[in-house]
Amino acid sequence: MVTNERTITKWYKSSYSGGDQGECLEVARGHTEIPVRDSKTTPGPTLTFSTSGWAAFVTALKDGHLNAASCN
Template sequence: MASANQSVSDASTLAGWYKSSYSGPSNGDCLEVARGHATIPVRDSKRPTGPALAFSPGSWSAFVAAVRRGEFGA
């Protein structure tokens, strides 16, 4: 994967996927993130062979910080 904010058409080609420990056991509306890549790939857990978005580390960090601050509501 190259630089920031791209997409990958088949996310199953990437390794290292995990779900947040805050995700429930029902596998409902969950995102998965993959470790070990130059960018941060994110996919829908219900579509493991679907597309993934890949964010720059700075963009992903800013998003996670905004979520922790509650900027997106419930």
């Protein structure tokens, strides 16, 4: 668990963010759990996923099981 989100570094935008899709998702590398935040509200809340939870989420998106509509 990330106890202080201000200490999270190495944020990068998702490859699915940008252009006409809106820049909406950033992920940080190098942490035990996977921190995720809205790139339009970087001081806002951060979600954390277990590595298996993040892998399941990404797989569900790629397989079309979740609606990957615009983040606006």
